Amino acid sequence: MTTSPTEQHATDPDERRDGTSATRYVAGKVGGALVSLVFVVALGFFLFRMIPGDPLVTMTRERPTDPEQLAHLRERLGLDRPVWQQFLDYVAGLLQGDFGTSYMYRRPVGDMIAERVWPTVLLVGTATVLAVLLGLWLGVRAAWRRGGTFDRTQTGIALALWSMPQFWLGLLLLIATQGVFPSRGMTSVDPPDGFAAQALDVAWHLTLPCLTLLLVIYAQYMLVMRSSLLEEMGADYLRTARAKGLRDDLVRRRHAVPNALLPTMTLIFLQFGMVVSGTVTVEAVFSWPGLGLLTYESLRGPDLPVLQGVFVILAGSVIVMNLLADLLYRVVDPRVRAS
Amino acid sequence: MTPLLELQDLGVTYRTADGDLEAVRGVDLTLQPGETLGVAGESGSGKSTVAASVLRLLPKSATVTGTVLLDGQDVGAMRWGTLRAARWSEASVVFQGAMHALNPVRRVGKQIAEPIRLHTDAGESEIDARVRELLGQVDLPAAKARAYPHELSGGQKQRVMIAMALACDPRLVIADEPTTALDVIVQAQVLDLLGTLVEQRGIGLVFITHDLSVLASTCSRIAVMYQGRIVESGDAKEVITAPRHEHTAALAAAFPEVGDPGSRYAPATAEPLPEEGERDPQQPVLLSARDLRVHFRDRTGATVAAVNGVDLDVRRDEIVALVGQSGSGKTTLARTLLGLQRPTSGAVYYDGGPVPVSTSGLRDYRRRVQLVLQDPSSALNPRHTVYESVAEGPRIHRLGGDERDRVVRALEAAELRPAEQYLTRLPHELSGGQRQRVVIAGALALDPNVLVADEPVASLDASVRGEILGLLLRLRRQLGLAGLVITHDLGLAWNVADRVAVMYRGELVEVGAVEQVLLEPRHDYTGALLAALPSAGRDDARHEC
Numbered sequence: 001m002t003t004s005p006t007e008q009h010a011t012d013p014d015e016r017r018d019g020t021s022a023t024r025y026v027a028g029k030v031g032g033a034l035v036s037l038v039f040v041v042a043l044g045f046f047l048f049r050m051i052p053g054d055p056l057v058t059m060t061r062e063r064p065t066d067p068e069q070l071a072h073l074r075e076r077l078g079l080d081r082p083v084w085q086q087f088l089d090y091v092a093g094l095l096q097g098d099f100g101t102s103y104m105y106r107r108p109v110g111d112m113i114a115e116r117v118w119p120t121v122l123l124v125g126t127a128t129v130l131a132v133l134l135g136l137w138l139g140v141r142a143a144w145r146r147g148g149t150f151d152r153t154q155t156g157i158a159l160a161l162w163s164m165p166q167f168w169l170g171l172l173l174l175i176a177t178q179g180v181f182p183s184r185g186m187t188s189v190d191p192p193d194g195f196a197a198q199a200l201d202v203a204w205h206l207t208l209p210c211l212t213l214l215l216v217i218y219a220q221y222m223l224v225m226r227s228s229l230l231e232e233m234g235a236d237y238l239r240t241a242r243a244k245g246l247r248d249d250l251v252r253r254r255h256a257v258p259n260a261l262l263p264t265m266t267l268i269f270l271q272f273g274m275v276v277s278g279t280v281t282v283e284a285v286f287s288w289p290g291l292g293l294l295t296y297e298s299l300r301g302p303d304l305p306v307l308q309g310v311f312v313i314l315a316g317s318v319i320v321m322n323l324l325a326d327l328l329y330r331v332v333d334p335r336v337r338a339s
Numbered sequence: 340m341t342p343l344l345e346l347q348d349l350g351v352t353y354r355t356a357d358g359d360l361e362a363v364r365g366v367d368l369t370l371q372p373g374e375t376l377g378v379a380g381e382s383g384s385g386k387s388t389v390a391a392s393v394l395r396l397l398p399k400s401a402t403v404t405g406t407v408l409l410d411g412q413d414v415g416a417m418r419w420g421t422l423r424a425a426r427w428s429e430a431s432v433v434f435q436g437a438m439h440a441l442n443p444v445r446r447v448g449k450q451i452a453e454p455i456r457l458h459t460d461a462g463e464s465e466i467d468a469r470v471r472e473l474l475g476q477v478d479l480p481a482a483k484a485r486a487y488p489h490e491l492s493g494g495q496k497q498r499v500m501i502a503m504a505l506a507c508d509p510r511l512v513i514a515d516e517p518t519t520a521l522d523v524i525v526q527a528q529v530l531d532l533l534g535t536l537v538e539q540r541g542i543g544l545v546f547i548t549h550d551l552s553v554l555a556s557t558c559s560r561i562a563v564m565y566q567g568r569i570v571e572s573g574d575a576k577e578v579i580t581a582p583r584h585e586h587t588a589a590l591a592a593a594f595p596e597v598g599d600p601g602s603r604y605a606p607a608t609a610e611p612l613p614e615e616g617e618r619d620p621q622q623p624v625l626l627s628a629r630d631l632r633v634h635f636r637d638r639t640g641a642t643v644a645a646v647n648g649v650d651l652d653v654r655r656d657e658i659v660a661l662v663g664q665s666g667s668g669k670t671t672l673a674r675t676l677l678g679l680q681r682p683t684s685g686a687v688y689y690d691g692g693p694v695p696v697s698t699s700g701l702r703d704y705r706r707r708v709q710l711v712l713q714d715p716s717s718a719l720n721p722r723h724t725v726y727e728s729v730a731e732g733p734r735i736h737r738l739g740g741d742e743r744d745r746v747v748r749a750l751e752a753a754e755l756r757p758a759e760q761y762l763t764r765l766p767h768e769l770s771g772g773q774r775q776r777v778v779i780a781g782a783l784a785l786d787p788n789v790l791v792a793d794e795p796v797a798s799l800d801a802s803v804r805g806e807i808l809g810l811l812l813r814l815r816r817q818l819g820l821a822g823l824v825i826t827h828d829l830g831l832a833w834n835v836a837d838r839v840a841v842m843y844r845g846e847l848v849e850v851g852a853v854e855q856v857l858l859e860p861r862h863d864y865t866g867a868l869l870a871a872l873p874s875a876g877r878d879d880a881r882h883e884c
Contacts, residue, residue: 235439236434236435236436236439236440237439237440237441237442237443239396239434239440240432240434240440240441240442240503241442241453242396242426243394243396243426243427243431243432243434244426244427244431244453244454244457245423245424245425245426245427245428245454245457245458246423246453246457247423255442255445258444258445259442259443259444262444332444333444334443334444334487334489334490335443335444335487335489
């Protein structure tokens with residue numbers, strides 16, 4: 001038997017060429033992410049200039065200030081200069097890692113963010129990981145027995161929780177738990193000694209805010225996984241797997257779920273942005289000392305440098321997550337590597 | 340001797356929203372070891388349901404009556420564990436459409452190894468060796484075990500499916516349309532391979548297909564299914580050469596033998612064809628390509644010449660068949676002719692002048708040169724009624740006159756009569772053939788001079804195939820349309836075309852009258868294409884007549 005002309009075309013991919021195409025792919029994605037980041041910086045700057053309210057009025061509310069002092073303050077903060085000039089200064093500062101100085105606290109914004117970022121990472125990270133695990137598990141189960149009792153009740157519950165405002169759910173949980181869990185802060189006023197005890201203390205405080213976030217967001221992972229798996233359920237390769245004599249749960253675990261996970265993965269990373277923005281309300285309700293609470297407090301100023309800084313950090317993290325998703329997708333899905 | 344497979348009064352009923360659907364009724368079949376049984380039928384005839392019932396792979400909505408005896412054991416009475424153990428080790432399946440039947444994100448070697456790991460307690464090194472051996476048996480290099488399905492060509496994937504089916508040394512292999520969607524040359528290789536395996540290993544093979552000519556060269560016995568029943572069965576040659584049931588005759592006629600004068604200009608159609616009138620061979624050239632070249636860059640940056648210096652003329656009142664394997668550049672050539680792809684060099688001429696490049700000029704050109712796609716189900720918007728689908732073109736091109744009148748005329752021309760009855764229907768309410776007629780009507784509504792049809796019957800059933808081809812012939816004769824039919828099917832060219840252009844690796848290696856090219860091929864590649872055609876064994880019968 002001879003190989004036909006068409007089959008000769010489908011020779012093994014050349015390793016070296018594969019390498020260059022991988023570099024090109026990564027370079028393209030990183031370039032795209034950088035462009036987005038530039039837009040975020042510009043948008044963040046001009047967007048917060050549109051907030052009504054003069055920061056100077058808030059800063060001097062309790063003290064009688066004469067016009068001369070006011071003008072002096074305005075000059076010191078650089079607010080007397082044209083907006084585009086302020087923007088250039090801001091960008092020049094950012095390039096050197098300087099986020100500016102808070103109007104309200106007179107402290108470098110960079111330091112303030114550094115202090116507040118870890119509580120948020122802890123809260124969002126824990127809630128996201130748990131929500132993804134819970135959501136994917138429920139989604140797989142619901143799809144495999146589509147239309148069954150489990151599917152109908154679980155989908156209903158998830159949707160109900162998804163449509164609930166976060167602050168409302170947070171308050172309900174506070175009331176329902178009757179003070180079993182602390183209602184505010186990340187640590188006790190009087191933290192215990194020892195690392196283990198302190199960790200337990202933080203976990204104790206984390207429970208309610210984390211649960212609130214988790215309950216609201218797990219629905220999206222569940223529904224995406226469910227529909228993605230449903231799409232795969234009719235696939236021919238599953239029939240092949242059954243014909244081979246595989247048990248039902250092996251067919252699901254080995255063949256259906258890995259394929260269904262691919263589109264789900266992108267969405268998990270995309271929705272990370274929504275989770276991050278959702279922390280503003282949760283942190284405000286539970287006085288969790290993270291970036292969300294910082295944003296909430298700064299809005300009253302408005303403390304423009306802090307708002308801009310947090311905005312850039314949050315938006316930047318979403319961009320980085322999407323970049324990660326793109327790169328990871330290439331590793332996980334052999335078909336993306338080919339195109 | 341216990342037969343390998345015995346179906347006794349098998350019936351399968353699907354529960355659907357519109358009531359029960361009897362897919363299979365009273366089917367009796369027997370297969371002895373070392374025997375090849377062909378099951379032929381159109382889509383919906385129940386042949387794939389029969390295949391699925393052997394390993395109890397039917398969906399939950401199916402109710403099975405009668406008995407399936409696999410090597411003397413009643414499959415229907417097996418417990419789940421026994422059934423799972425029997426699956427693949429007793430009987431395996433080469434599924435239709437290897438493209439989708441393989442898991443896209445697992446390496447093919449792993450997929451071949453999976454049943455071995457499941458049904459035997461072989462160690463890792465043994466399994467590796469076995470996978471290599473299996474790949475060797477289907478003429479694939481062992482290195483392909485590390486490939487993902489998308490990295491393989493259609494023929495290679497089909498071989499992987501066959502290797503997988505043989506993994507556990509089953510005594511019965513069920514091949515469900517194993518060569519559909521493959522090129523003639525690849526199809527010949529796959530058929531050859533299956534034949535060799537049956538011979539060497541004494542396995543039983545059930546070969547399911549809609550193409551009788553494929554069965555003729557591989558099977559000793561054939562059963563023809565129609566509407567869930569076996570309407571005819573017997574010796575393969577007898578069934579094909581002297582069909583007793585009219586449906587068998589229709590199936591046999593749908594795939595004409597190249598060189599059979601009886602099917603020249605005569606696709607199997609119920610409507611009579613108009614007399615082939617006196618034709619003026621010097622009709623004006625409507626569409627032509629001069630030294631046309633289209634180059635692409637692949638992902639590595641290397642230049643690939645998809646179309647490499649093509650000269651082609653299509654005259655008025657003439658059908659030209661463009662034949663070649665997939666990957667030969669047929670579709671790129673067609674896209675370039677239609678102005679959908681800009682040529683790298685060379686030019687396309689229409690009615691004597693070069694095809695315009697301006698947007699409005701190109702739009703007018705596209706109205707004159709219409710495209711009919713392969714799969715009518717995806718070419719039609721599922722939410723548009725027939726009327727909307729056909730009227731869309733005239734609306735885009737702002738053709739004057741009464742729109743309804745235009746649509747009705749186009750439908751009548753595409754032989755959907757009475758047209759009024761079809762106007763409000765949605766695509767899913769139509770049969771495959773009717774859908775393709777709607778697509779053709781959509782093209783005709785623009786009063787084109789040239790029809791370019793890309794595999795117009797490849798996704799249609801055998802009996803519909805002849806009807807659509809008949810329509811193309813009638814359109815050419817009645818409206819004087821020029822047609823360019825792109826196909827891998829030489830029988831189609833023999834059925835309707837006046838001239839054939841054979842494309843191979845971007846070049847037209849042979850162009851000429853159908854009789855000349857297909858009966859006395861001058862180029863080796865044309866010869867190879869013709870040699871790969873499954874011979875239906877009708878030659879003898881014809882000579883006896």
